[in-house]
Amino acid sequence: MPITIVDIHKQPLTTLVDLIHQQKLQASEVTDIFLRRIKAFNSDNKSFLALAEPAQVLEKSALNAKLPLAGLPIAQKDLFCTQQLPTTCGSKMLEGFMSPFDADIVCATAEAGGVLVGKTNMDEFAMGSTSENLYFGAVANPWNPDRVAGGSSGGSAAAVAASMVPLATASDTGGSIRQPAAFCGVTGFKPTYGSISRWGMVAYASSLDQAGPIARTAQDCAYYLDLVNRPDSKDSTCAKHTRTASYPTIQAMNAETKPQYFNNKTIGFLPTWLAHEGLDPIIGQRFNDTKALMESQGAVFKPLELPSLFYALAAYYILASAEASSNLSRFDGIRFGHQCQNPKNLVDLYTRSRQEGFGSEVKRRILTGTFVLSEGFFDAYYKQAQKIRRLIKNDFDKAFASVDLILTPTTPTTAFTTGQVSDPVEVYLQDIFTIPANLAGLPAISFPVEPHQGLPIGMQLMGQRWQDTQVLALAHAYQMQTQWHLATPEVGEAL
Amino acid sequence: MSLTPKDIKALARLARLGVDKSELELFANDVNRIVDWVSILKAAPTQGLAPLATPNEEPCTLRPDVVETSSSERRFNNAQRYQDGFFLVPQVI
Numbered sequence: 344m345p346i347t348i349v350d351i352h353k354q355p356l357t358t359l360v361d362l363i364h365q366q367k368l369q370a371s372e373v374t375d376i377f378l379r380r381i382k383a384f385n386s387d388n389k390s391f392l393a394l395a396e397p398a399q400v401l402e403k404s405a406l407n408a409k410l411p412l413a414g415l416p417i418a419q420k421d422l423f424c425t426q427q428l429p430t431t432c433g434s435k436m437l438e439g440f441m442s443p444f445d446a447d448i449v450c451a452t453a454e455a456g457g458v459l460v461g462k463t464n465m466d467e468f469a470m471g472s473t474s475e476n477l478y479f480g481a482v483a484n485p486w487n488p489d490r491v492a493g494g495s496s497g498g499s500a501a502a503v504a505a506s507m508v509p510l511a512t513a514s515d516t517g518g519s520i521r522q523p524a525a526f527c528g529v530t531g532f533k534p535t536y537g538s539i540s541r542w543g544m545v546a547y548a549s550s551l552d553q554a555g556p557i558a559r560t561a562q563d564c565a566y567y568l569d570l571v572n573r574p575d576s577k578d579s580t581c582a583k584h585t586r587t588a589s590y591p592t593i594q595a596m597n598a599e600t601k602p603q604y605f606n607n608k609t610i611g612f613l614p615t616w617l618a619h620e621g622l623d624p625i626i627g628q629r630f631n632d633t634k635a636l637m638e639s640q641g642a643v644f645k646p647l648e649l650p651s652l653f654y655a656l657a658a659y660y661i662l663a664s665a666e667a668s669s670n671l672s673r674f675d676g677i678r679f680g681h682q683c684q685n686p687k688n689l690v691d692l693y694t695r696s697r698q699e700g701f702g703s704e705v706k707r708r709i710l711t712g713t714f715v716l717s718e719g720f721f722d723a724y725y726k727q728a729q730k731i732r733r734l735i736k737n738d739f740d741k742a743f744a745s746v747d748l749i750l751t752p753t754t755p756t757t758a759f760t761t762g763q764v765s766d767p768v769e770v771y772l773q774d775i776f777t778i779p780a781n782l783a784g785l786p787a788i789s790f791p792v793e794p795h796q797g798l799p800i801g802m803q804l805m806g807q808r809w810q811d812t813q814v815l816a817l818a819h820a821y822q823m824q825t826q827w828h829l830a831t832p833e834v835g836e837a838l
Numbered sequence: 839m840s841l842t843p844k845d846i847k848a849l850a851r852l853a854r855l856g857v858d859k860s861e862l863e864l865f866a867n868d869v870n871r872i873v874d875w876v877s878i879l880k881a882a883p884t885q886g887l888a889p890l891a892t893p894n895e896e897p898c899t900l901r902p903d904v905v906e907t908s909s910s911e912r913r914f915n916n917a918q919r920y921q922d923g924f925f926l927v928p929q930v931i
Contacts, residue, residue, distance in 0.1 A: 443912030537894035550892040576901035580892065583899050657876040668853060675854075677925050679916035688928050690854065698856025706855060707868050710846060713853045714869060727879050729889030734882065736890055767868055768875050784893025808893070 352376050352506035353831050356415065356563040359509055363413040370414035374404040374458065377416045381461065381507045384834055387488070389480045390502040391461040392421050393428040403458045410456025411570055417457035418502050418511035421465055423449050423554070424543040432545045433465040433495075435478045436680045436700030446543025447578070448512055448554050451571040463511055464498030467702045468671065469519055469547045471495050472773045473764070477702055481761060484527060485832040486798055490758035493523030499557045500527035504799075505834040510558040510567055514544060516551045517659055518753075518777025521789035524557050525753035525801025528791045530828055531557040532564040532815065535808050536784030537582040539568075540575035548666035549580070551659075551781045560828055561790060561818035562597075565589040568811065589812040593819050604820035605640035610804075611647040611746035621755045621772060625795045630752050633792050633802050636824060637750070647742050647749065651734040652779055658735070659778045660771055661715050661728035667705075668712025674700065707767060732782050739783045743807045748817055751776050753789040753801035776803060786811040790818045791827040799830075841866050841873065 351359070351373055362368040378397050385391050400416060407414035419425060422432045424442035431437045445453070453459065464482045466474050474482040474497020482497040484490040485505040492501040496513030500523035503511050513520040515533035524531025532555045539554040546552060556567045569588045575581045596604055612634065617627055634644055676682040676696025683699055686692035701709070715724035742749065753776060764770050780787040785808060789801040806814040822828050841849075843862035846869065850857040857865060910923060919926035 440916055443915070536892075537896070574899070576899055579898040579900065580894055581899060582894060582896060651882070654879055654882045657879050660872065661876055661879070672854070677917065677927055682918040686928050689930050692928055693854040694850075694856035697854060698858075701855070706857070707865065707872075709853050709855055710849050710857075710865055711869055711872050713849045714841070714873065717849070717852065723880065724876065726889050727882070727884060728876075729891060730884035730887045731879060731882050732893075733887045733890035734884060736893060766871070768871055782893070 352380055353829070354509070355559045356509040357560070357566050359415055360411070360413045360566070363408055370408035371401050371405040374401055374414065374416050377460065377508055380505070384505055384507060387483060388485065388501055388505055389464055389482050390498040390505065390507060391418065392431060392433070392464050392479055392498070394461040395428060395459055400458050400460050407456035407458060412452065412455045412457035414456055414458055416460035416508050417452050418461050418463045418499060418508045419449055419459060420496055420499050420511065420513050421462040422469055422514060422545040423512060424545070425449050425459060425462065427459060428462050430462065430545070431479070432469070433467045433476050433479060434700065434702065434705070436674050438681065440679055442543070444543060447540035447575050448571050449543065451573065452512070455570040460508060463496070463502055466495035466497070466704070468545070468705050469495040469514055469516055470667065470704050470708055472518070472522055472770055474498060474523065475761060484758050485834045486528060487758070489760055490798065491526065491761055493526035493758060495519040496557060497523045500524050500529055500531065503527070503529045503557050503559060504832060506831055510556055510563060512554060513557045514552055514554050515781065516548050516663060517781050518774045520555050520557060521753050521777050521787060521801065521803060522773065524789040526758035526799060528794065528799030528830060529557055529559060530561050530564055530788065530790050530818065531555070532561070532568065532788045533780060533786065534568060534572065534811050535786045536781070537580055538572050538586065538811065540573070540578040540581045542575050542577040546670040548663040549670060550666060551663060553781070560822055561788060561815050562593050562822070564788070565593050565815040565819070568815070587812060589815050592812050592816050596816060596819060596823070602820060602823055603641065604816060605637055605642040608642045608748070608817065609746045610637060610642050610644050611742055611749040612644055613649065613652070613749070613751060614646050616751055616776065619755065619775070621775070622752065623756045626752045626755065626800055629792045629800050630802065633821070634750065637821065640820070640824065645746055647746065649738040649742060651731065651738045654731045655735055655779045655782055656771060656775050658728040658731040659782060661724050662732065664708045664712035665716050665725050666712070668709045668716065671705065671709055676700070735779060736783045739785065747806070747813060749805045751803045751805070753777065753803040757795060757798040757800060780805050784808055786814045788814050788818045790821060791830070793827055794830070839873070841870050
């Protein structure tokens with residue numbers, strides 16, 4: 344017997360899946376609500392760069408109702424290749440590019456019954472922390488349109504926050520899932536490096552890039568992760584071993600009469616980070632509140648010293664720029680991508696196509712990367728950064744010998760005003776808390792805590808490599824005790 | 839060290855990236871700012887440590903070198919110029 348649920352668009356993905364599977368809601372009627380919200384808000388919000396034909400989405404939604412994702416609309420970040428819609432990576436360089444194949448995460452989502460509804464806006468080639476896309480337009484933060492949505496997966500985070508989709512994919516090279524999730528008040532999960540396949544994800548920095556979901560809850564992230572996290576011979580860095588499912592642990596927690604997941608958990612924290620001069624005091628206060636709640640539920644907190652993290656941000660920008668300068672050399676204007684008019688010769692074709700196609704941040708990173716890889720500087724910069732990466736990994740290994748997880752703020756501040764930050768190094772400093780997990784390949788999640796003056800705040804949990812379930816479960820345990828993750832901005836309440 | 843607009847021009851040539859004369863100074867300032875900032879790494883205690891290229895130290899997954907799917911139409915659809923199964927470029931010889 345169908346029932347009416349108020350605010351269907353605000354429900355977590357797993358709630359909607361259950362209601363559709365129990366035939367209490369029809370997949371197509373739920374999808375139609377999301378489609379109407381996209382139509383109403385995307386022109387202001389600019390979360391999406393391309394949208395699928397609504398009639399086709401509704402048709403597929405009805406057909407997929409019995410599959411694990413129940414025919415629900417799923418957004419793909421615009422760096423995952425799709426045959427059905429253009430893949431631009433937020434760049435003029437790839438404007439109109441139609442991929443001849445689907446990314447593995449796109450295939451896995453479709454096989455599980457998710458319906459591709461659109462491609463989400465992002466910083467060009469995932470290089471940035473604001474999603475102020477200069478070529479296609481900036482994503483507005485649904486909580487305050489004068490604030491940035493964060494980046495690079497700003498469109499994905501804003502689309503979920505504005506209840507335009509129940510889940511969007513994203514990618515995280517230095518915090519690009521977690522930082523926009525924190526700024527937009529949603530949950531973003533970066534799995535262990537080497538889990539979800541990178542096949543069909545346009546590469547920025549291959550040793551750091553990791554795909555993952557942004558959704559309303561950690562439970563939703565766990566459910567989706569189990570559906571798309573699989574070995575893939577097309578990605579040589581995708582781990583071969585069989586994955587352990589995360590969702591059964593979450594279900595077992597939900598069945599407990601007295602939640603006790605925090606019992607016997609030792610959580611590390613970093614006093615030096617909490618004393619960081621760039622940390623907004625309100626974020627420090629929210630960290631203490633989160634810590635106190637977890638302690639009240641039985642968790643034990645332990646201060647950690649990880650001296651190598653002082654070098655993490657600088658090492659990251661050397662490694663990421665170096666890998667970017669190499670990866671982006673494929674955009675030569677010949678086989679795909681923008682091509683300049685009337686090239687005089689082959690070198691002119693390369694240089695002018697790249698000059699016209701790339702934006703300024705991409706050019707800055709290509710030039711920086713070319714410098715740190717050049718003869719005479721390779722050892723001092725690139726090789727030294729790789730050694731620091733080893734140092735950081737060793738420090739984390741030592742830390743995880745005595746703690747199960749590490750709790751930190753996700754970002755040093757709340758979402759900043761659009762156009763506020765222009766100095767590149769100042770922008771890079773936004774990623775200070777998220778980058779270490781990428782360098783060491785750790786799973787990490789950002790989950791919403793109490794907002795401040797209408798702006799969301801996120802906390803981050805990091806775990807050991809392949810302990811994704813533990814990270815998701817602890818964030819879920821927090822969300823079982825709080826309601827912050829269910830708060831939604833006043834976007835289209837009337838719809 | 840400090841990179842000059844001339845150095846940026848040389849880097850841009852290596853990267854096959856066109857940069858306007860008016861942008862050379864701007865990029866020189868930006869890259870210098872970044873290079874100055876990352877110079878803290880020189881003091882890091884890394885003696886005796888092996889570089890770490892990737893956090894996943896398992897051997898890379900290899901697969902048989904076999905063509906699974908191939909569509910010449912799709913392969914060329916994104917190219918500006920192609921003919922008889924070849925991408926066209928300006929004459930090089």
